[in-house]
Amino acid sequence: MKIDIESLSLRELNSLLAAAEQRKKLLGTRRPLAVVRKELTAFAVSQGYAIEEFVEFHPASPVAKHSRRPRKRLKVPAKYRDPNNKRNTWSGRGRMPRWLADRTKRGQSATDFLIPGLGQPTAKKSGTIGRKSVFKQGGGPGT
Numbered sequence: 001m002k003i004d005i006e007s008l009s010l011r012e013l014n015s016l017l018a019a020a021e022q023r024k025k026l027l028g029t030r031r032p033l034a035v036v037r038k039e040l041t042a043f044a045v046s047q048g049y050a051i052e053e054f055v056e057f058h059p060a061s062p063v064a065k066h067s068r069r070p071r072k073r074l075k076v077p078a079k080y081r082d083p084n085n086k087r088n089t090w091s092g093r094g095r096m097p098r099w100l101a102d103r104t105k106r107g108q109s110a111t112d113f114l115i116p117g118l119g120q121p122t123a124k125k126s127g128t129i130g131r132k133s134v135f136k137q138g139g140g141p142g143t
Contacts (some may be wrong), residue, residue, distance in 0.1 A: 080113040126136075 008016065044051045078089035080100060088099045096104070104110055 079115055080110065081115050082113065 003016070005016075006012065033127040044054065064118045076093060079092045080090040082088035082099050085099070088097065090097050091101055096110075100110060100113060103113070
């Protein structure tokens with residue numbers, strides 16, 4: 001970690017110095033890790049345990065970090081195709097492409113653009129935003 005002290009203000013420098021002094025004091029009062037480790041191992045043995053039962057301990061090897069690689073996504077065949085431009089396709093996953101969204105706004109259905117023989121439509125019907133979703137339940141006159 002490199003800190004550019006030339007760009008720090010007086011307040012930031014004072015804060016940095018205070019944090020450094022506090023860290024220095026902490027490190028000065030701590031006992032060496034090897035000594036503490038040896039004492040803990042001896043205490044565990046005196047109680048009839050092995051230190052490995054408490055902590056995964058590998059003194060010769062550095063701590064290995066598990067690298068999480070993003071999973072490779074499988075390529076999915078297209079389900080929808082624009083009849084005016086055959087290059088415009090959509091698999092039905094993710095956001096609806098602009099060309100299909102424009103057509104559905106004009107009143108066409110996404111199922112009109114399904115490629116024959118590739119299964120069921122996956123595009124959702126238009127959302128419920130602005131539509132009345134609460135209905136009165138019975139109890140009116142004459143019931």
